[in-house]
Amino acid sequence: MKNFILVFLCMFITSVNAQVDRANIREIVVLKPDTNQCTDSNDSWRYNYAAAELHDYFYKMSRSRISVLAASRQDFDSKNITLIGGPDKNPVVNELINKKLLTVDMTDLGQEGFIIQSVKHDQKNYLVLAGNTGVSTLYSVYDYLENFCDVGFFADGEYVPSQSSIVFCNVSRKTKPQFSDRAYYYGNTSWNWGLNKYFARFARLDEMESFVSWLSKKKNNQTLWLMSAYPDTSGLVAKKVYDYNLVPEENYAAGWPQSWDYPPEYRTKWLQDWFSYARKRGIKIIYRISDIGQVPKQFRVKHPDLPYIGSVNYEGDFLVPTSEEAKKYGTGFIKEIINLYGTDHLWHCTPYMESAGAEDPNQAVQVKLDNIMTSRKIIHSFDPQARQFIDVWDFTANPMKMWTEERRRKYIESMPDDTIIWDMAANFSSQYEKTGYFYGKKWLWGLLHGNQGDDQLFGNLENLNNAITTVAKTPEAKNLIGIFNMGESHGHNLLLRQMVTELSWNTKEVDYGEFIKKYCLTRYGRKSLPNMLSCTQKIIQAVYSDSGNMNNMYYQTMGIRWWPDVSPPFDDVMVGAESVKPKLPNQITLLKDAVTIALNEKTGQNENKLYENDMLIYTKALLGLQSNYFTILTFEAFKKGDKPDFEANANKAMQCLDAIEQILSTRPDYSYFEMIRAFRSVPGTNPLATRMMCQHSINDNYASTDNFEQMVYHYKPRMKSYFDEMRQRMEKSVNTLNRGDIAQQITDVDNNWRSNFGKFPKDRVYEGTTVQAIVDGYKLAMSLDQSTATTEKNSQEKKDDAVSVPNFNVPQK
Numbered sequence: 001m002k003n004f005i006l007v008f009l010c011m012f013i014t015s016v017n018a019q020v021d022r023a024n025i026r027e028i029v030v031l032k033p034d035t036n037q038c039t040d041s042n043d044s045w046r047y048n049y050a051a052a053e054l055h056d057y058f059y060k061m062s063r064s065r066i067s068v069l070a071a072s073r074q075d076f077d078s079k080n081i082t083l084i085g086g087p088d089k090n091p092v093v094n095e096l097i098n099k100k101l102l103t104v105d106m107t108d109l110g111q112e113g114f115i116i117q118s119v120k121h122d123q124k125n126y127l128v129l130a131g132n133t134g135v136s137t138l139y140s141v142y143d144y145l146e147n148f149c150d151v152g153f154f155a156d157g158e159y160v161p162s163q164s165s166i167v168f169c170n171v172s173r174k175t176k177p178q179f180s181d182r183a184y185y186y187g188n189t190s191w192n193w194g195l196n197k198y199f200a201r202f203a204r205l206d207e208m209e210s211f212v213s214w215l216s217k218k219k220n221n222q223t224l225w226l227m228s229a230y231p232d233t234s235g236l237v238a239k240k241v242y243d244y245n246l247v248p249e250e251n252y253a254a255g256w257p258q259s260w261d262y263p264p265e266y267r268t269k270w271l272q273d274w275f276s277y278a279r280k281r282g283i284k285i286i287y288r289i290s291d292i293g294q295v296p297k298q299f300r301v302k303h304p305d306l307p308y309i310g311s312v313n314y315e316g317d318f319l320v321p322t323s324e325e326a327k328k329y330g331t332g333f334i335k336e337i338i339n340l341y342g343t344d345h346l347w348h349c350t351p352y353m354e355s356a357g358a359e360d361p362n363q364a365v366q367v368k369l370d371n372i373m374t375s376r377k378i379i380h381s382f383d384p385q386a387r388q389f390i391d392v393w394d395f396t397a398n399p400m401k402m403w404t405e406e407r408r409r410k411y412i413e414s415m416p417d418d419t420i421i422w423d424m425a426a427n428f429s430s431q432y433e434k435t436g437y438f439y440g441k442k443w444l445w446g447l448l449h450g451n452q453g454d455d456q457l458f459g460n461l462e463n464l465n466n467a468i469t470t471v472a473k474t475p476e477a478k479n480l481i482g483i484f485n486m487g488e489s490h491g492h493n494l495l496l497r498q499m500v501t502e503l504s505w506n507t508k509e510v511d512y513g514e515f516i517k518k519y520c521l522t523r524y525g526r527k528s529l530p531n532m533l534s535c536t537q538k539i540i541q542a543v544y545s546d547s548g549n550m551n552n553m554y555y556q557t558m559g560i561r562w563w564p565d566v567s568p569p570f571d572d573v574m575v576g577a578e579s580v581k582p583k584l585p586n587q588i589t590l591l592k593d594a595v596t597i598a599l600n601e602k603t604g605q606n607e608n609k610l611y612e613n614d615m616l617i618y619t620k621a622l623l624g625l626q627s628n629y630f631t632i633l634t635f636e637a638f639k640k641g642d643k644p645d646f647e648a649n650a651n652k653a654m655q656c657l658d659a660i661e662q663i664l665s666t667r668p669d670y671s672y673f674e675m676i677r678a679f680r681s682v683p684g685t686n687p688l689a690t691r692m693m694c695q696h697s698i699n700d701n702y703a704s705t706d707n708f709e710q711m712v713y714h715y716k717p718r719m720k721s722y723f724d725e726m727r728q729r730m731e732k733s734v735n736t737l738n739r740g741d742i743a744q745q746i747t748d749v750d751n752n753w754r755s756n757f758g759k760f761p762k763d764r765v766y767e768g769t770t771v772q773a774i775v776d777g778y779k780l781a782m783s784l785d786q787s788t789a790t791t792e793k794n795s796q797e798k799k800d801d802a803v804s805v806p807n808f809n810v811p812q813k
Contacts, residue, residue: 023125023168026064029078030054031071031092033085033137042280046134049280050141051084054129057145060160079124080168085137086130093128096121104174106132112221113176114140116148118169125169135221135282142217147173152522153217155494156613157210161525175506178472181420181444181482182504183222183286184497186211186490187452191256191703193689193696197669198455198489198705201233201261202679208274211490216281218501220485223278224286224348225271227337229294231260235268237340241332242299250688251297253315255699257692258297263684268340275341284344286389287337291351292375293319293326309367311356313399318352321371330378338382345385348422349375354397361402368394369414376416390415391422391446396429405434412439422484424448426471427464428547437476445471446484447500452703455492457543457621458551461499465512468500472507489705492617495519495536496544516540523610528601535598539618542590549583553624554631555657555715558722559746560701561739568628568722569635572738577632584629591622595778602771612770616667619774620660620706622781627656630784631719638726639735646730650723652784657716659777662766664708666773672697672709673760694757698750712761714753721745 032051038044055068067076071083071090086106087094096102101121109115114131129140145151148167152159186208192199196207203211215223227234231244238244244260251259262270275285293309300308300317307320319326337343351357351371356364372390379386392412395403403411412421412435421438423431425448432438432445445468449459471477483504485497498519502510517533524532543551552566560567569577595618598611605611630653637645664670676690696703697710704710725742729735766773 021167021169021171022165023080024165025058025062025066026164027078028058028066028080028082028168029076030066030068030082030084031073031090032068033089034071034091035089035134037089038134040134043134045280046138046282047085047089050129050134050138053138054082054084054141054145057149057151057160058166061149061151061162061166062164064164081124081126083126083128083130084141086132088132089137090130092126093130096126096128102128106130109136109174109176112136112139112219113174114143116140116144116171116173118171120169127168127171138216138282139219143173143175143219144171146217146522150522150526152519152610153214154523154610155211155214155491155497157610159523159525159608159610175509177219178506178508179480179482179504181222181484182220182501183224183444183482183484183486184215184220184501185224185484185486187486187488191253191258191696191699192452192488193257193261193693194452194489194703194705195670195672195707196675197491197707198452200490202675204678205270205273209277212274212278212281212283215278215283215501218498219505220501221282222284222286222346224288224486225275226288227290227333229290229296229299229333230258231264231267232262233267234337235266235271235340236264237268237333237336238296239264240336241329242296244296245298248687250691252692252695254313255695256314257689257696258315259689259692260686261679261689261692262682262686266682266684271341279342279344284346285341286344286346286348287341288348289333289337289375291316291318291321292330292333292349292371292378293321293323295319295329309352309357311359311364311400312352313355314353316352316355318357321351321367321374327374327378330374331381334375334378334382343383343386345383345387346389347375347379347383347386348389348391349379350389350391350394350422351375352394354394354399356399356402359400361400361404361407364400364402365407365411369411372415372419387418387420388416389420389422389444391424392431392435393424393448395431395434396425408435409439412441415441417441420444420481422446424484424486427467432471432477437479440479442479442481444482444484445480447486449487449493449496450489452488453556453701453705454487454550454552455489455705456551456553456556456624457493457539457617458549459493459496459544460547461496461540461544462512463547464496465499465503465510465515468503469507469510489703495539523614524601524605524608528604531597531601535594535618538590538594538597542587542594543621546583549580551587551621551625554628555624555711555719556704556706557701558715558718559739559742562700562702567739568631570739570741571736577635580628581632584625584632588622588625588629591618591625592781595619595622595781599775599778606771612774615774616663616770619777619781620663623656623660623777626781626784627653627660627719630656634723634726635737638730638737641730641733641735643730646726650727654716654719654723655780655784657711657719659773659780660706661708661711661716661764663770663773663777664706664711665765666768666770667708670707671760672707673758676758690758691754694754697757698753708764709757709759709761710753712764713756713759714749717749717752718746721749 033047035044035047083093087097101119111133114136117128119126131137150161186200196203231238249259295317306325307323309318351368357367358364421441421443424446426445427447485500520533554568557566564573565576567573630649633649668674
């Protein structure tokens with residue numbers, strides 16, 4: 001009995017203390033800083049914006065509007081006061097410091113560090129959110145909301161818990177970045193003509209603003225934009241410099257679109273608007289310039305006799321970098337970029353991607369160095385504070401096997417000392433150890449997560465966390481100045497991306513296990529935390545624990561030739577299927593468990609769009625991997641001549657695709673039709689641009705991403721052709737099938753996709769909500785036995801008693 005009383009008292013005291021630490025939101029007053037002395041208008045704006053953001057999130061949490069007053073005001077009764085800004089901007093903070101009530105040294109915080117500190121004085125509770133700049137003060141507000149108020153900031157949206165009180169007292173946090181450069185790339189390379197969900201080229205302004213806002217809230221401070229020699233991504237720059245003639249055109253380089261899309265005036269205004277939005281929030285723009293001397297195809301047609309380099313992949317057109325013509329047009333190009341868009345002094349200038357530039361390897365190295373030095377000289381003539389980034393992806397691509405150790409050393413050591421080396425693919429092809437940590441130059445650790453079409457869930461979270469934290473504390477890596485988070489596409493693998501943004505701030509503050517808990521807490525809330533944490537842990541086991549397994553979906557990779565490892569099974573391509581088949585049953589079981597657990601939270605999460613996003617992705621992954629498994633079983637039945645097993649498994653594989661199609665049909669962000677409609681609403685667009693979008697989506701099976709229309713007109717018909725060909729061969733007692741045997745069928749489907757691109761298949765739209773489609777897909781997944789058809793007649797699916805089956809009372813649309 002005594003023990004019971006003691007436990008009860010401990011619980012009571014803990015509960016009381018927790019309540020004492022909290023303040024009722026409606027009783028809080030925010031004192032904003034005095035920005036009259038700010039010489040930087042953007043910084044002044046940031047201080048005021050920090051106060052406004054805090055007010056807005058307090059309102060979202062409690063539906064209570066609080067007072068935001070000037071720091072000089074004293075006419076209020078509240079005992080709970082939030083102070084925005086440091087002692088130089090907020091007189092109340094300065095007073096607390098002078099009275100020795102706030103003992104913090106702001107000088108060692110730098111330009112981006114901040115404090116979150118509670119102080120009790122004169123029967124009042126103060127909460128100080130402050131840095132030495134407007135940017136760092138804005139960081140302090142977002143950090144407080146995330147780490148003390150359970151607000152979640154994610155690439156696909158936000159989670160704001162409903163609560164009337166928040167942690168306000170006994171708070172103490174002081175932090176500053178470990179790295180000066182914290183960059184995130186939203187794919188916009190010249191050939192990224194895909195869906196807004198994955199690529200930035202056709203993103204609406206509000207979509208770019210949401211992306212930039214997330215970067216700011218996660219304390220990233222850089223993003224990258226390609227300025228190409230075409231008006232597609234540089235707007236009026238290319239039109240002015242190269243006298244680009246805007247006529248309807250359809251150009252390609254190695255099958256990739258190379259042309260204009262929006263009218264240059266529209267593109268320029270769009271860029272100016274979101275660049276301004278980003279810069280106000282402390283995000284700097286890295287200009288990835290086309291190699292000095294790159295010209296549009298139109299230009300080369302007009303000027304065929306100018307000196308151009310050779311040995312260039314992707315059919316690029318480049319003037320010899322030391323030529324007067326390259327210097328002339330390069331100068332005009334850099335000048336116009338700065339005139340139209342300003343500069344943050346960050347320039348990415350890596351020459352001749354995946355290309356040599358000359359037939360002789362030694363000459364190739366020199367041509368690349370000539371390009372780097374020419375671009376440097378031109379850029380510095382207009383932007384003396386410029387910092388030049390050079391990536392070393394070329395060492396991995398290794399055109400002509402040119403990159404020997406000797407040539408790598410010459411290449412890097414010949415660059416100016418202040419050149420910053422970007423180890424773009426350090427997560428799977430690191431170069432820093434092979435080059436003595438880039439021979440003493442400053443460098444960036446780069447995450448390259450996925451090609452354009454790799455929107456499936458994959459990676460190894462724990463290994464990635466360990467890799468970044470290990471290199472950050474390695475003595476030889478003393479010149480590591482930043483983390484660059486990129487992929488050729490955006491909008492997927494959000495858990496992995498979120499972790500890297502956290503590590504980019506300070507690896508010492510990230511514990512892997514605690515990060516996973518925080519992710520679930522700030523994405524789904526405290527009430528759903530136990531189940532959603534369990535769900536997420538199973539997702540990690542299923543798809544984020546094997547670095548060698550890419551989890552590519554066969555319906556996307558059917559017909560692929562350049563990457564046999566992810567191809568569906570053929571007699572001449574079995575390496576991928578043989579390696580993944582043993583893993584699939586366990587992956588599928590874990591995904592089933594994860595979705596089962598998560599669906600038990602659907603009632604409490606019915607207003608949370610992030611939950612819906614995840615359930616869509618997890619269910620789609622489950623169905624996709626099941627389709628892969630049944631495709632392998634279908635091929636094995638074909639090889640054995642077992643028609644019943646063949647038909648049973650082929651039918652299961654296609655049922656999975658039907659269910660994915662239904663889910664995708666409920667969401668406009670997975671629709672090409674919606675993107676094209678928005679694109680065409682802008683007057684003056686290139687009328688042939690949609691044809692190039694179509695080609696992009698199927699070129700070389702490289703950029704195949706999930707979307708509704710392509711599932712209907714392209715992915716499913718290709719899989720059907722594959723199964724039909726085997727079916728016909730079985731009728732002839734033939735049990736061999738090579739990739740080339742269905743080449744014509746694949747071509748026919750590609751042509752059908754071209755003829756239907758931009759059409760919306762209304763008859764294939766699911767009549768219900770996204771959640772209803774998810775539940776239907778889940779039910780199908782649970783009903784499909786993973787055994788062969790013969791065995792399943794005599795088997796009964798085993799139930800995991802530890803995973804409770806959810807109640808499917810889904811609201812009607």
